Amino acid sequence: DTGVSQNPRHKITKRGQNVTFRCDPISEHNRLYWYRQTLGQGPEFLTYFQNEAQLEKSRLLSDRFSAERPKGSFSTLEIQRTEQGDSAMYLCASSSGTGVYEQYFGPGTRLTVT
Amino acid sequence: SQKIEQNSEALNIQEGKTATLTCNYTNYSPAYLQWYRQDPGRGPVFLLLIRENEKEKRKERLKVTFDTTLKQSLFHITASQPADSATYLCALPSDPSNTGKLIFGQGTTLQVKP
Numbered sequence: 001d002t003g004v005s006q007n008p009r010h011k012i013t014k015r016g017q018n019v020t021f022r023c024d025p026i027s028e029h030n031r032l033y034w035y036r037q038t039l040g041q042g043p044e045f046l047t048y049f050q051n052e053a054q055l056e057k058s059r060l061l062s063d064r065f066s067a068e069r070p071k072g073s074f075s076t077l078e079i080q081r082t083e084q085g086d087s088a089m090y091l092c093a094s095s096s097g098t099g100v101y102e103q104y105f106g107p108g109t110r111l112t113v114t
Numbered sequence: 115s116q117k118i119e120q121n122s123e124a125l126n127i128q129e130g131k132t133a134t135l136t137c138n139y140t141n142y143s144p145a146y147l148q149w150y151r152q153d154p155g156r157g158p159v160f161l162l163l164i165r166e167n168e169k170e171k172r173k174e175r176l177k178v179t180f181d182t183t184l185k186q187s188l189f190h191i192t193a194s195q196p197a198d199s200a201t202y203l204c205a206l207p208s209d210p211s212n213t214g215k216l217i218f219g220q221g222t223t224l225q226v227k228p
Contacts (some may be wrong), residue, residue, distance in 0.1 A: 004157070031214060040122075042203050042218030043158065056215065091157050095214060102148060103216065105157030 004106035006092050012112045013082055020078045021109045025094030032075050033103060034067055035091040043091055049075060082113045116141045118219035120204055126225045133191040135222045137204030143182045144206040149189050152201045152221065161202075162189075194226045 005024045013019050025032050030051050035043035046065065047057045051072035057065075064082075069075040079086055089110050093103040117140040127133050137147070146165045150158035164171040164180045164187065171178045177190040191198050201221040208215045 033215070035218075040220065042118075042205075042220045045208065045215060045217065048215060055213070093157070097214070101214065102160035102163055104160065105150075108155075108157050110155075 004092055004094055004104050006090075006106040006109050008109060009107060010110045010112075012114065015082060015084060015113055017082055018078065018080045019082060019111065020076050021090055021092075021111075022074060022076050023092030023106060024074045025092070026096075026104055027073075029094035029096050029104070030072070031095040031097065031101075032069055033093045033095075034075070034077050035093065037089045037091055037108070038087075046077070046090075079111075082111075084113045087111055087113045116144070116206060116208060116217055118204055118206060118217060120202075120219035121222045122220060124223040124225055126227065127194055129195060129226055129228050131194055133194050133198070133224050133226070135189040135202050135204075135224065137187040137189065137219055139185050139206055142210050143185065145210075146207065147178075147180055147187050148205045148216070149176075149178060149187075150203040150205060150218075152203055158203055158218075191224070194224075196226045196228050199224055199226050 007022045033048040034046040037043045047067050049069040052069050064080045067077045089108045091108045093105045095101040095103045119138045148163045149161045152158040162178045164178045175192045179188045201223045203221045204219040205216040208217045
């Protein structure tokens with residue numbers, strides 16, 4: 001068990017560019033979550049998957065954000081036409097069930113939009 | 115919607131003392147509550163989960179209490195060590211149906227001085 005991995009760890013991009021992040025969850029986990037975290041705040045929910053199905057997307061999330069989990073394994077989060085306000089840490093987490101289970105987080109991808 | 119309040123000011127204590135962190139929530143009583151630890155530049159790490167029918171949960175030097183009347187959880191670290199210095203996050207289910215989705219508090223930073 002290698003834990004949750006995320007790539008890249010850091011991304012610097014210019015405003016208006018598209019970026020894509022990858023998350024590899026713990027292999028037997030069927031739930032996968034994406035969060036965004038800014039300095040001094042807790043993680044903020046973005047979206048989550050049960051296997052390959054995307055069950056919910058935060059109402060705070062603009063249409064520039066999209067996520068996929070094509071085979072119920074790894075997931076990608078894409079941000080189109082990045083804005084400076086998108087600068088944050090993007091965290092991925094996975095869990096083994098649909099109810100009361102702890103979440104295992106990856107190290108995060110730090111995005112800086114210049 | 116559910117809101118979580120954690121002390122935003124850092125907690126500074128001397129090594130060997132007990133640290134007590136507070137998590138208050140404002141809306142419905144959740145079926146469970148979780149505590150996570152986060153070190154700078156890293157993803158949160160799960161510590162403890164306590165269910166609504168449990169008054170107290172312990173794990174080594176950690177103790178969590180859950181008071182549904184006060185809408186509050188307390189997180190204690192006894193015999194604190196400098197290695198306990200980190201940000202501690204409280205998390206609750208985001209809705210009463212317990213889909214597994216969590217909302218997080220902003221975290222309290224603990225600094226243990228030798």
